[in-house]
Amino acid sequence: MRATVYGALIIRPRIGRKYPFPKPYREVPIMIGEWWNANVMDVERIGMSTGGVPNIYDAYSINGLLGDLYPCSKKHTYKLKVTPGKTYLLRIINAALNSQHFFKIANHKFTVVAIDASYTEPYRTSIVVIAPGQTMDVLMETNKPMADYYMAARPHNSVAVAGPFSDDTITTGIVHYIGGPTKNSTAKMPILPALNDTATTHKFYTNLTGLTTSRFFVPVPRHPDEKMFITFGLGISVCGTPNGCINSPFRPMISFAASMNNHSFELPTSTSMLEAFANGVKGVYTEDFPDHPPLKFDYTKANLSSSLWMTEKSTRVKKVKFNSIVEIVLQNTALLTPENHPMHLHGFNFHVLAQGFGNYNSKKDMKKFNFFNPHERNTIAVPTGGWAVIRFRANNLGVWMMHCHLDVHMPLGLAMAFVVENGPTLSTRLPPPPADLPRC
The missing domain is CATH 2.60.40.420 (Cupredoxins -  blue copper proteins)
Structure with missing residues (x-):
C-alpha cells in the first residue's frame, strides 16, 4: 500500500478538549514516500524469487510529488502556501518503505509536540529524523521574511556502505509565504546532514521525552514479568x-x-x-x-x-x-x-x-x-x-x-x-x- 495508494489518518482531541500546546492556525499533513518507475508488485516478486532483495526506489516524494531536483519533475513539486505570522501544525509521516529521513525547512525551526500519537515535552529543533512507520507532530511559526523556502527530505543510513539502501537523493517541496515572490528560483535551500550523520540522529531521538503533564501520559510500568x-x-x-x-x-x-x-x-x-x-x-x-x-x-x-x-x-x-x-x-x-x-x-x-x-x-x-x-x-x-x-x-x-x-x-x-x-x-x-x- 505504501508504494501505491496511501493517506493520513488524523486523530484530533474530542470536542471540548484542547491540545496541550498553542492552537495552530492550520494543520498540514506532510507525507514522505517513495516512487518506482516499474510495477512495484513485479519489483518485489522478482527480487524475492531470485534470492536477493527488490530494487530500491527511483525517487522520493513529499505528498506524492517528487520535487524539482529529479529529472523531469520540476512541475511536480508540492507547495505549501502559508500566511505570515501564524503557527502551523505539520503532521509528518514517513510512508517510505526502506529509509529513515532527515526533514528540514530552510531558515525555520520546529517544536516537536507529539510522536506516534503520543504527546511529548516540547522540543525545539531545526531538523527532525523520522523512520518508516513513524509519525511526528511539529509546530512551525511563519515568522521569516516574505520569500520561498525549500522543505527537503534526505535518507539517513547509519553507515555509508554500498548496498540496497545506500542511495542518497533529496526530495523537495516549497513553503511559499503569501504575498512574497513567486519564482521558485529564489527559494532558499536547507543544509541537510550527511547521509550517515548518526550523531544528529542520536541527538534528536534521545532528546525526546514524554509530556508528564498530559492527561494521557502513562507512567512506566515497574517490575517486568x-x-x-x-x-x-x-x-x-x-x-x-x-x-x-x-x-x-x-x-x-x-x-x-x-x-x-x-x-x-x-x-x-x-x-x-x-x-x-x-x-x-x-x-x-x-x-x-x-x-x-x-x-x-x-x-x-x-x-x-x-x-x-x-x-x-x-x-x-x-x-x-x-x-x-x-x-x-x-x-x-x-x-x-x-x-x-x-x-x-x-x-x-x-x-x-x-x-x-x-x-x-x-x-x-x-x-x-x-x-x-x-x-x-x-x-x-x-x-x-x-x-x-x-x-x-x-x-x-x-x-x-x-x-x-x-x-x-x-x-x-x-x-x-x-x-x-x-x-x-x-x-x-x-x-x-x-x-x-x-x-x-
Missing part, C-alpha cells in the same frame, strides 16, 4: 524456490534472509495466527520463540564470521500472560552487513527506556534508564551498531507482530509475534469473530 534480549539483522537461508535462486549473490540454493534471535519468521499460509489462537488450532505456529539468542558473540563487530549468517526459518511466537509487563533489549547486529532497523510493535505503545551504541551491557546501561518521563512510541529506530530498551504492558488480547518497518526486511523474516493470553474476566477474553467475517 518478562525480560527478553532480542538480536536481529540480516543473514542467509536455504532458498525456498524449487529451482534455486538463480541470481543469488550466494550459492544457487542460498538466499538473503533476516532474523530475530536467529529465527527467520515465516507467515502461515493456511490459517491466520489470530484464528489459530482463538480456536485452538495446532500446527500454525509454535510458542517457543526464545528469550535470548542461541549464541553470544560480539554483535556489533565489523566483518563477522560467515559461520554466523545462516538462519532457521520458523513461525515461532512468544506467549505472555494478560497484563504482564514485558521488557525487551533490542540489539542490532552487524551480521552480513550493518544496517539500521526501525522496529515496530503492533497493538501497543511502549516506553523507550534507553538507547545507545555498541553491545548492550546491563550493568552499565541500566543506569541510563529513564523512568521519569520516557517517550512512548510504537516504532523505535535502532541504529547500526546500537541497541534500545523498551517496556510495555501486555493488556491487548490476541496475536501481535513485531517486525522491522523497512519493507524489504519483513518478507525476509525480520519479525516475530506475541500471543497475549486471555485474562480472568469476560471483558479480558478474546471475543468471537463476527458472523459475517470472510474466510481466508
Whole structure:
C-alpha cells in the first residue's frame, strides 16, 4: 500500500478538549514516500524469487510529488502556501518503505509536540529524523521574511556502505509565504546532514521525552514479568524456490534472509495466527520463540564470521500472560552487513527506556534508564551498531507482530509475534469473530 495508494489518518482531541500546546492556525499533513518507475508488485516478486532483495526506489516524494531536483519533475513539486505570522501544525509521516529521513525547512525551526500519537515535552529543533512507520507532530511559526523556502527530505543510513539502501537523493517541496515572490528560483535551500550523520540522529531521538503533564501520559510500568534480549539483522537461508535462486549473490540454493534471535519468521499460509489462537488450532505456529539468542558473540563487530549468517526459518511466537509487563533489549547486529532497523510493535505503545551504541551491557546501561518521563512510541529506530530498551504492558488480547518497518526486511523474516493470553474476566477474553467475517 505504501508504494501505491496511501493517506493520513488524523486523530484530533474530542470536542471540548484542547491540545496541550498553542492552537495552530492550520494543520498540514506532510507525507514522505517513495516512487518506482516499474510495477512495484513485479519489483518485489522478482527480487524475492531470485534470492536477493527488490530494487530500491527511483525517487522520493513529499505528498506524492517528487520535487524539482529529479529529472523531469520540476512541475511536480508540492507547495505549501502559508500566511505570515501564524503557527502551523505539520503532521509528518514517513510512508517510505526502506529509509529513515532527515526533514528540514530552510531558515525555520520546529517544536516537536507529539510522536506516534503520543504527546511529548516540547522540543525545539531545526531538523527532525523520522523512520518508516513513524509519525511526528511539529509546530512551525511563519515568522521569516516574505520569500520561498525549500522543505527537503534526505535518507539517513547509519553507515555509508554500498548496498540496497545506500542511495542518497533529496526530495523537495516549497513553503511559499503569501504575498512574497513567486519564482521558485529564489527559494532558499536547507543544509541537510550527511547521509550517515548518526550523531544528529542520536541527538534528536534521545532528546525526546514524554509530556508528564498530559492527561494521557502513562507512567512506566515497574517490575517486568518478562525480560527478553532480542538480536536481529540480516543473514542467509536455504532458498525456498524449487529451482534455486538463480541470481543469488550466494550459492544457487542460498538466499538473503533476516532474523530475530536467529529465527527467520515465516507467515502461515493456511490459517491466520489470530484464528489459530482463538480456536485452538495446532500446527500454525509454535510458542517457543526464545528469550535470548542461541549464541553470544560480539554483535556489533565489523566483518563477522560467515559461520554466523545462516538462519532457521520458523513461525515461532512468544506467549505472555494478560497484563504482564514485558521488557525487551533490542540489539542490532552487524551480521552480513550493518544496517539500521526501525522496529515496530503492533497493538501497543511502549516506553523507550534507553538507547545507545555498541553491545548492550546491563550493568552499565541500566543506569541510563529513564523512568521519569520516557517517550512512548510504537516504532523505535535502532541504529547500526546500537541497541534500545523498551517496556510495555501486555493488556491487548490476541496475536501481535513485531517486525522491522523497512519493507524489504519483513518478507525476509525480520519479525516475530506475541500471543497475549486471555485474562480472568469476560471483558479480558478474546471475543468471537463476527458472523459475517470472510474466510481466508
